[in-house]
Amino acid sequence: MVRLAATVLVAGLLSACQPDEEAERQQAHFHAMGTRIDLTLIEGPLSTESATRLIESHFEVHEQRWDGWGGGELGRLNQRLANDGQANVPASLRDGIEQALLLGQQSEGLFHPGIGALVETWSFHRQPRKAGPPPSEESLHGLLESLPPVSALQLDSGLLRGPGQGFRLDLGGFAKGLSLDRLHENLDAAGLEHGIINAGGDLLALGRAGGDSVDARAWRIGILDPRGDGVLAGVTVTDGECVMTSGDYERTFEHDGEAYHHILDPRTGHPADASASVTVISTECARADAAATALFVAGPGAWPELAAQMEVDTVMLVTPDGQVELSPAMEARIEFDQRQPDVTVKALP
């Protein structure tokens, strides 16, 4: 009896200690697109095992397809562009490249799909980056000279003309978002209703946490602090929303005490230094991805206007000294977690 009472007491206390489990949630992960893909899936019409296989093969295809330096479609296209100065864009790439060029124009070239040669000069095209010094001013200057404005890049009935030899596309700030958009369509069709696909920090949320159960709620996403440890802020996301962040802490290297990161300013050829990170939420992942890159380059003064031009309204920018700037739509749904930063809300024009 005593034993029973004590057991009941302790068991009661212990069970209270366990975090609430959402029973049917499944976790999986694999590596693709140069990063780790983390899946949080809820069983629905499509089993989580089938969903995992579908997502894995999807990313395999897109990793191949959008690698500008590999043996896939974009790699081969780049090879032809570099050699001949022009190339026919295969059907599988056409929509994506057109969308990238359009977003590039909307961003006034701050997201520039044509900076492949620049990226290669910085050795950012391979992960991990080959150790070595940053490129010389002269070589950057030469590449900037030959970099055409985005508006000059057009698909003419499937034919893409570069400015000359050595030109390459780089869709690094876009391919992940595009892959998530396409994946979203595939998963809708296959019958996965609830889950999160997190591709190295950039993620697509489907449905709700808890699935179709009565206590289901919106997924909660923590956004890491680029200038501190842990989570800076939390947002809840609705079905089909993507949360994309560009940060100066990703793919960095150091040389002679100087730190460099991979988000290049197409105007200077150097890593953009006006922002620490930009987070964009949108139901169009590719748009959010490109916008996060462009607004990061634009920096504190210029991002609101560019956000309006690129048709994104939920934006957070963290400045290099850790201050936070929010669009009104982001302010309405974000909650700061561990520190309360200096927050400025900037209306979009």
Added chain:
Amino acid sequence: MVGLAALAVIIHVLETAIPSPVPGLRPGLANVITLVVLFRYGLAMAAWVSLLRVVGGSLLIGTFLAPAFLLSLVGALAVLLSLAVVRPLLRLGLSPIGSGALASVAHVGGQLLIVRLLLIPHDGLWLLAPWLMIAALPLGIFTGMIASETLKQLETTPKGGRTASHATD
């Protein structure tokens, strides 16, 4: 009976002066009275007295229906529940000391539970919880010994009608 409840209220009020790592979490010294009443008058009466104490005490401190009231109430309910569970053992020789130890741990456990659920929804609390409950154990033994001693004194007075303060004259 009323006198015992009044005494419990006084202990309850005095206890709020003791600092606690979690605001509102109390060691439960008023359990002395609950134990005394349990062993002298039974569980039903103990329940009445402790609930009377919780309501009366918080009315006096001015925390009636405030979080601290809720904590006292949950603490008292946890104590009563734990005592109800071991009631069959009383006849087999479980004294106020063992009951007090159990009641004290249940008191803190119940309060921690409600703190976690309603007031501090952070799992970091569970790192503190075992320490608080371990501290509650000797404290409970101590309250049990006081209750045991009080009961011995009360043995000399006939049951019913008389109050504790008279009994110890």
Added chain:
Amino acid sequence: MPRPSLLDCLVILILAASLGLLLAMSLDGRSGDTALVMAEDTIVKRINLSRAGEYTVSGPLGESLLEVSNGRIRFADAPCPDRICLRRGWLSQHGDSATCIPNRVHIRLEAEENGYDSINF
């Protein structure tokens, strides 16, 4: 001085044992803390800190050695010249992090139950 009965002692003993067990679980499990290990910008490992052990992570300079014990993690060895990451010592709090910049290895502690379903960065 009232004396406890045999049954009292039994009850107290069982209580003490249960609480000891509870304490051990809370110290050991650390409510499921996880260390996120990143090489370059890629998460390469998630280490559950409730079990002691050693892990190696490869970077451009070689292998960084991570040590886990008592719910904590640290860089035990690193091929970087300045070894700043070693001086950072043990990490035990949620959000604590240490980075070996030359070898591109970053560790960060996160709680599984931090209330977020997924982390964006």
